[in-house]
Amino acid sequence: MRGTRVTIIAGAAGALSACNAHQSTLAPFGADAADIRHLFLVMLAGAVVIAAGVALLMRHAVRAPEDRLTHHQGMRLVLWLGGVIPTVVLLGLLVWSLPYMKPRPLGPADLQIAIEGEQFWWRVTYRPPGAAAVESANEVRIPVGRTVAFRLTAADVVHSFWIPGLAGKMDMIPGRTNTLVVRADKAGRYRGQCAEFCGLSHALMALDVVAMEPAAFDAWLAAERRPATATGQGAALFAANGCNACHTIRRAGQAGAIGPDLTHFGSRQTLAAGILPMTTANVAGFIRHPEKTKPGVRMPAFPQLTHGEATAIARYLQGLQ
Numbered sequence: 001m002r003g004t005r006v007t008i009i010a011g012a013a014g015a016l017s018a019c020n021a022h023q024s025t026l027a028p029f030g031a032d033a034a035d036i037r038h039l040f041l042v043m044l045a046g047a048v049v050i051a052a053g054v055a056l057l058m059r060h061a062v063r064a065p066e067d068r069l070t071h072h073q074g075m076r077l078v079l080w081l082g083g084v085i086p087t088v089v090l091l092g093l094l095v096w097s098l099p100y101m102k103p104r105p106l107g108p109a110d111l112q113i114a115i116e117g118e119q120f121w122w123r124v125t126y127r128p129p130g131a132a133a134v135e136s137a138n139e140v141r142i143p144v145g146r147t148v149a150f151r152l153t154a155a156d157v158v159h160s161f162w163i164p165g166l167a168g169k170m171d172m173i174p175g176r177t178n179t180l181v182v183r184a185d186k187a188g189r190y191r192g193q194c195a196e197f198c199g200l201s202h203a204l205m206a207l208d209v210v211a212m213e214p215a216a217f218d219a220w221l222a223a224e225r226r227p228a229t230a231t232g233q234g235a236a237l238f239a240a241n242g243c244n245a246c247h248t249i250r251r252a253g254q255a256g257a258i259g260p261d262l263t264h265f266g267s268r269q270t271l272a273a274g275i276l277p278m279t280t281a282n283v284a285g286f287i288r289h290p291e292k293t294k295p296g297v298r299m300p301a302f303p304q305l306t307h308g309e310a311t312a313i314a315r316y317l318q319g320l321q
């Protein structure tokens, strides 16, 4: 009875873990994640065969004395279910999975994207061949069908870059650059997550991933390269409160490099590294008390701003399309 309950709970947990198709290896949008899913399902099938054999053995072990097998029958059962079948299944899985050990040859990258993990956000720099680099934050856009090389580093502590639907995870280590080469097969909006404990808000370090058709991606990157144009009361408040000491908005005089680049902030769909929906109220609330959303965040609080002032800055930032 207890065993049945454990099986049901484990099965339900497994099924639920696949529910969020935006962040799931079981709903891949890239070839590497499709391989990982395939490996997982075949390994799971092998594990089920072996576990079923062990369950049968256990059932015989707890039989009432009058139902017990003879010594000879028992030994044969142990030999087959505990020895021959698991050995054949495990050897079969080993031989079958060996080709997956080799990295998939994707050829030279069409685009390099440098991603730096910081407590608790992602600095994203697009480095298209033959053109100037473009910096952004917390949202990664990639063209479908083109090979992309992520150049992964960390500014402070070890983070791990993981987009479950695209590829396996890779550590981001201070002082070292790791390269993850990927290719998306399907357009859509997905989600990634920091996969290495990096401090109080590790669990709140997510990122949006947008896979776009190549022509749409090129147009988007060209627009991203242009400086921001929004102005208004919020722009003056942004400067007066020294926000530009940390944040870049690519216009004259706004070149802080400590915090996320906000040049096209308004075009992103989430705030605070994939944590909050991009609404004016959320942005204003985050400006006044970022630590309430992200414990341990480096950005100082601005409680001295009135609700109206924070809202004006939020509206200005959202206007940066």
Ligand code: CUA
Pocket (backbone or CB within 6 Å): 117, 118, 120, 158, 159, 160, 194, 195, 196, 197, 198, 199, 201, 202, 203, 205
């Ligand atoms: Cu960054 Cu965990």
